[in-house]
Amino acid sequence: MHRWSKLFVPTLREVPSDAEVASHKFLLRAGYVRQLGAGIYSYLFLGQRSVNKIIAIVREEMDLIGQEFLLPALNPAEIWQESGRWTGMGQNMFRLQDRKGAWLALGMTHEEVMTDIARKELRSYKQLPQIWYQIQTKFRDEPRPKSGLLRVRQFLMKDSYSFDIDAAGLDRSFDLHDQVYRKIFTRCGLSFVAVEADSGAMGGSQSQEFMVYTEAGEDLIASCACCGYAANMEKAVSRLAPLQDLAPTGDGQPELVFTPGKGAIADVAEFFHISPAQDVKTVAYMVETKSAKGESVWHPVAAFLRGDHFVNETKLLGLLGGSDLRTMQAEELETWFRGPAGYLGPIGLAPAASLLDGKLNVIVDAALEGRTNMVCGANKLDYHFRNVTPGRDFSWTIAADIRNVAEGEGCPTCGAPLKVAKAVEVGHIFKLGYKYTESMGARVLDPNGKEVTPIMGSYGIGIERILTAAIEQGNDPNGFWLPPSIAPFDVVVTITNVSDAALLAAGEKVAADLEAAGFDVLLDDRNERAGVKFKDADLIGIPYRVNIGKKVAEGKVELVRRASAASEDVEMAGIALALSNAALPA
């Protein structure tokens, strides 16, 4: 049993001015964390107690499928150079030199170190599969640390890595992680959804995120309530409603039309009396790729899509294998389009024969294929074309899905309308494939005595993310409530007046009884007014409260559920049973 009077729980009445999201605000107000610098936080007693409970759950579940390691945060540059990520990670990776001038990285993830161990120690298929995990501090030099604990420069991760002899093995390791992650997030009390995701900088073939819906999230998820389809916007696809193309005008060939001052899609649509969906939108980018030596190369890209659609830049980057992008500047538009912004279009361009061959990469969103008689910019100030039919009037380097799915579009699986909502990522599992084992030279003998490259998976859980997501999931203006499994305490026993010997004794007895029954108990024995104590208790995330007040004279105490504020009078002698019943999942 812990006594509040002896603890350091620096609660704040004021809402910190820079805290935007609920978790940030309440982690500070409840004395869970304090900020040390940009994206750098100290966990105080309550915060660390919650983190320890999360870690215990993660460890217990991970021990069922893998073996725990602990790898160094300090990584010699050499292994990152071998995998090609020393440059690939760019400015996101903290780097430093030791006293002898040797370069080190602070690990953002540990594919390289794990693969280094695997290549030195694994010799035979008989040693496979292996699943190795750790719970360890990661470092990432975020360009814009923000949102409290959601985007930080140092954080705890459970990361694991699987090594298998073949793709079927990787499927099993991936599925084991999928199952164990679901157990972990369920035990942590999160309402999560597993979604298809882009595998991004990690490489690899299949990737699934575990997301918790919250307005504080930085990801957008498209999901279908009907069939359960769910995907990150970076990966989501949809069925589009059928669309009536325009009838041709005149001879049906592209016709140049004077459209003075109609640079915006809404204006063009109004001018032609068409819907934006009947207009071709042009977005012009410069996309960066990195050479093996880490040098930047910038490529011109013209992206065309429906006027009511939006480019998903992650999809575009994925298509090109790019590391970064920006929109073209005026001179670049002149070079590649010979036209000004607002009036760009696909006609008359010279598309590259293949991607990244030095010419203009013309990329057409798949939703433009098969369309006829559209409107588009003419690469000439104040002019548009009409009667433009993709494929007949212009060609492209590649057609592909490069757009954002929008709310209400059809589910790709069942056709029901998709929902789009913000969410925060708490876990991510990847089929990496051979990227690291191949580049770093891991080899094992297969059953036929032949040398083969093991196939790898990579799996992560953000430990503090679980805490922040849980707070976003359960809060009101007065504070938050954590699921009991990850709350610093199951219950706070509030003695409303410690000067009253009978109340004090009753509080001690109730706390001791609850503790004997296996609950983690915080006894609020502070010499404060009852109102102050209730306010603090409501603030700090503890899911249940037992008030020790005047009804003690009748042998009764009050049991309060933080989430619903529902309360009931309970026989003091039966408090442990009452709390057990209350704490059962509804």
Added chain:
Amino acid sequence: MHRWSKLFVPTLREVPSDAEVASHKFLLRAGYVRQLGAGIYSYLFLGQRSVNKIIAIVREEMDLIGQEFLLPALNPAEIWQESGRWTGMGQNMFRLQDRKGAWLALGMTHEEVMTDIARKELRSYKQLPQIWYQIQTKFRDEPRPKSGLLRVRQFLMKDSYSFDIDAAGLDRSFDLHDQVYRKIFTRCGLSFVAVEADSGAMGGSQSQEFMVYTEAGEDLIASCACCGYAANMEKAVSRLAPLQDLAPTGDGQPELVFTPGKGAIADVAEFFHISPAQDVKTVAYMVETKSAKGESVWHPVAAFLRGDHFVNETKLLGLLGGSDLRTMQAEELETWFRGPAGYLGPIGLAPAASLLDGKLNVIVDAALEGRTNMVCGANKLDYHFRNVTPGRDFSWTIAADIRNVAEGEGCPTCGAPLKVAKAVEVGHIFKLGYKYTESMGARVLDPNGKEVTPIMGSYGIGIERILTAAIEQGNDPNGFWLPPSIAPFDVVVTITNVSDAALLAAGEKVAADLEAAGFDVLLDDRNERAGVKFKDADLIGIPYRVNIGKKVAEGKVELVRRASAASEDVEMAGIALALSNAALPA
């Protein structure tokens, strides 16, 4: 229950060539760790399992006296500049710049961060005392990483910090740590000794180390078997046996003697037919101090002591508040002594009136005070003086204890002969005083409403040090045995032949019974020869082994204690009880 056949335990038959000490050799051979770089190690399954058990013990005990936090490894430079240690830590601190060019340190210790929290959150004596601890990764850019896990660049520490209203409070916090540390090291099965220590770069008044004797240690401990006195050499003092001074010769005044080629003390002693104790030894240093801005200043120091004594450079640095030292070079000897190495002496020097005032700091070891008619170098090639009496014939800036205690000298407490032995430090507790709270401006109101500076203590345990010390403490040429409390498993159940269905079934049953009785069991179910399995079991640190062999037919298995190799046949049905009895402290 864990099955060896499914685990990654890469044991090595060969002794790694660069491994000098037992713990290093066996941690590698037993597959506990692998090296990633200089002073950087990965913990594999067995190693991490042991580390987790150590952490659990440390956490359980620390929770009885303090509150767990978790502070960032990334520390903004500013707080280290405030305390003055940004420069004071020199090259031992890893530093890096973030993407915006701001300087960060990787925390070597967390006085600054804890004091930053304290100064922002603590307002009143009512909030004191506080003991805050964490179990966290520390970074230190060791100049010469070596000895496996004993001197590394990244390591786990339990560090705690106390804040009290006054010195009596600090005494209590210090004593609480002393008691809890003794419990922790006892529970971890270490044979440790608590010794007085120098507080060094940490500052502060009282300092105590917890040491485990081992030839692999880098510290020397002077101890008295009679009264229990024990101190690190940096702090140890002794009573010297009475010594007969020489009779004066001639008029008793210093006499210049031609001593050609007698530059070494042994040669001088032989030449004069005296004992080295009757000669004055001269050691000439340049000692570095750091200004508040971190600039180096180098000071000349002449240290004089008995010819049979040796300078303790930590004591010397402590006396001068120095950060580093080196011996004088020839030109510097010429400047300050006007004499050559081998013939240096105290006569004719111009001692500084006070330390570090720019003149020559002449420091005389306390053991020279009161001596008469000694021999010393004459600051002239091939010449010595005799009839030299300190105080009469030369003066000094300060006389102080600057020498190493030697084995056999008298205990300062009881006079019995001291022993000197090597040891490794596993814990250290300090009374810091006001150094950080003052420089960083922490203030609280005392009961009289007056602003006072809280007083601070700092306390550390090296988590991996406990593991390495335990290995040094219990090993033989075949491997090592850990105390059960910190071993990765309590017992390995070795099925001598898994092709024998009866043995396999018996092994499963014994392992299940042991696990049901609360033991942490490793079942060696590998398809290997019994000899290989015994060798591996002996290697990897598990304190007990149960052999499942042919006597199973008679209902018997063999229980082996790793430390003594003592074995006994036990009824299979009674194996749990037999192991419980064996595992009781002798």
